[in-house]
Amino acid sequence: MLVIEGAYVATLDPARREFVGHVVVEGNRIVAVGPGSAPALEGARVVDGSGCLVTPGFVNTHQHLYQWVTRGLAVDDTLFGWLTTLYPVWARIDEESVYVAAQGALAQLALTGCTTVSDHHYVFPRGGGDLLAAEITAAAEVGLRFHPARGSMDRGQKDGGLPPDSVVEDRDEILAATSAAIDRWHDPAPDSMLRIAVAPCSPFSVTGELMRESAVLARRKGVRLHTHLAETTDETAWCQETHGCTPLEYAASLGWTGPDVWFAHGIHFDDTEIKQLGATRTGVAHCPSSNARLGAGIARTADLRAAGVPVGLGVDGAASNEAGSLVEELRHALLLARASNGPQSLTVRDTLEMATLGGAHLLGRSEDLGSLEPGKLADLALWNLNTFPHAGIPDPIAALVLSTPPPLALLLVNGNPVVQDNTLTTVDPELLATQVGAKQQALTQELS
Structure with missing residues (x-):
C-alpha cells in the first residue's frame, strides 16, 4: 500500500475537487482520496507530497513512436x-x-507525466520483421499502458499517393494482419495494459475501400478507429479535387464518425463539421506542437469542446515534435488557443482535463482512467513544485501548465513506480541515447 500525503490533489472527479490532502493506492487501484491526512495504515509506504501537485497520469492520444530515431x-x-x-x-x-525508437519515445513520455500511450504505426516495410510486436515489447519494458493502433497504407506513388510503393501493403494483407493483431494482443479487461485500435493512415495514403472495410472490421471486433484527418489545407484541397468533398465528408461517407472514432489533428473543420462531430461524439486528438512545427494551423479546441466533441492531447511523431514531451502540450495548447481566440478561450484547467479525462475518453478508458477517484486505476503523476521556476506561483495547476515543466517526484502506472525522483526506474536513458543515435545514423547514412 502507498500513501501520498500533503500534496495538492487535482482529482478531476465529477465535482472537479481540488484540495491539499492524500491519495491511497493498494495494488493497481486507488482506494482513497480526500483532504487532510489519510488514516494510519500499518505497513504502508508514505510519500511526502508537501509542495507537490498530484494529477491523474496524462494520456497521449496520438504518437508515432518509430519516428524517435528520425528526429x-x-x-x-x-x-x-x-x-x-x-x-x-x-x-x-x-x-x-522500431524497438529502440519506441523505448526512447516512451521513456521521454514517462518523464513528462504520461502513463497511457496510443501509438499510430502505419509503416511496414517488407522484410522489416514484426514491428508491432517490437513496440509492444518496448512499452511493456518501459512500463506504460499501451494502445497501439495498427496502421496501414495501400495507396502508394503509383496510385497517386505520397508513400513509396515499398511501404504500402495490399488491402487484403492489411485486413488480415490487423485482424490477427487484435486476436493476438487486444485485452478488453478493465485494468488492461494493452489494447489495439484500427488505424488506416490518412485519406491521401489509403483507399476508400480500405477505410470502409477497416471500419467494418473494427466494429466487428469491438475495437476503436483512428486516422489522421483535416490536418492541412493541402489535404482539404486534395480531397476536394479527388473526391469532391471535404476530408470529414469523405470520412463520414465511409463510416468514420461515431463515439468509437477519434481523428488526429482536426484543424480544418468548419462550423457545420464541428457540430457534426459533436452530435456524433467523434473525438479529436489535438497535437499543438506538431501542428505549429509544420505550420499546419491551430485546431479550434474551444469550439470543439463547446460543441461536445471529445478532445484529448497528443505529442504526434517525434520527427515533427522533437521534444516528445506530453506536459509541454498542455502549455502549447493553451497558448495557441489564446493566441488565436483570446484569453478566455481555454483555461489552465481545461488543458489539464484534455490531457487526462479527455484522453481517457478518446481511448474508451474513462471508467478506469483520467481522474483520481476510489476504484480507478492507480495511474498518477506527482509533480515537484518545490523548485525555483515554480516558487511563488500560488495556483499549482497554473504552475504546471504555464511555467517550465516541473520534475516528477513519482509516476505510477498500474500502481507501479515508473519514475521516481525524476529518474526512470525501468530502463537506462543513457544506454537508450547511445542506441538511438546509432540507429538514426544508420538509417540516414544509407540514403547518402
Missing part, C-alpha cells in the same frame, strides 16, 4: 514536403530500430 530532419518543411523527405528513411526501419 531533426526536414525541419523547415510543410507536411507534404516533410513526408516526401522522410518516407525513404522510414522505408528502412526494421524490428530493431
Whole structure:
C-alpha cells in the first residue's frame, strides 16, 4: 500500500475537487482520496507530497513512436514536403530500430507525466520483421499502458499517393494482419495494459475501400478507429479535387464518425463539421506542437469542446515534435488557443482535463482512467513544485501548465513506480541515447 500525503490533489472527479490532502493506492487501484491526512495504515509506504501537485497520469492520444530515431530532419518543411523527405528513411526501419525508437519515445513520455500511450504505426516495410510486436515489447519494458493502433497504407506513388510503393501493403494483407493483431494482443479487461485500435493512415495514403472495410472490421471486433484527418489545407484541397468533398465528408461517407472514432489533428473543420462531430461524439486528438512545427494551423479546441466533441492531447511523431514531451502540450495548447481566440478561450484547467479525462475518453478508458477517484486505476503523476521556476506561483495547476515543466517526484502506472525522483526506474536513458543515435545514423547514412 502507498500513501501520498500533503500534496495538492487535482482529482478531476465529477465535482472537479481540488484540495491539499492524500491519495491511497493498494495494488493497481486507488482506494482513497480526500483532504487532510489519510488514516494510519500499518505497513504502508508514505510519500511526502508537501509542495507537490498530484494529477491523474496524462494520456497521449496520438504518437508515432518509430519516428524517435528520425528526429531533426526536414525541419523547415510543410507536411507534404516533410513526408516526401522522410518516407525513404522510414522505408528502412526494421524490428530493431522500431524497438529502440519506441523505448526512447516512451521513456521521454514517462518523464513528462504520461502513463497511457496510443501509438499510430502505419509503416511496414517488407522484410522489416514484426514491428508491432517490437513496440509492444518496448512499452511493456518501459512500463506504460499501451494502445497501439495498427496502421496501414495501400495507396502508394503509383496510385497517386505520397508513400513509396515499398511501404504500402495490399488491402487484403492489411485486413488480415490487423485482424490477427487484435486476436493476438487486444485485452478488453478493465485494468488492461494493452489494447489495439484500427488505424488506416490518412485519406491521401489509403483507399476508400480500405477505410470502409477497416471500419467494418473494427466494429466487428469491438475495437476503436483512428486516422489522421483535416490536418492541412493541402489535404482539404486534395480531397476536394479527388473526391469532391471535404476530408470529414469523405470520412463520414465511409463510416468514420461515431463515439468509437477519434481523428488526429482536426484543424480544418468548419462550423457545420464541428457540430457534426459533436452530435456524433467523434473525438479529436489535438497535437499543438506538431501542428505549429509544420505550420499546419491551430485546431479550434474551444469550439470543439463547446460543441461536445471529445478532445484529448497528443505529442504526434517525434520527427515533427522533437521534444516528445506530453506536459509541454498542455502549455502549447493553451497558448495557441489564446493566441488565436483570446484569453478566455481555454483555461489552465481545461488543458489539464484534455490531457487526462479527455484522453481517457478518446481511448474508451474513462471508467478506469483520467481522474483520481476510489476504484480507478492507480495511474498518477506527482509533480515537484518545490523548485525555483515554480516558487511563488500560488495556483499549482497554473504552475504546471504555464511555467517550465516541473520534475516528477513519482509516476505510477498500474500502481507501479515508473519514475521516481525524476529518474526512470525501468530502463537506462543513457544506454537508450547511445542506441538511438546509432540507429538514426544508420538509417540516414544509407540514403547518402
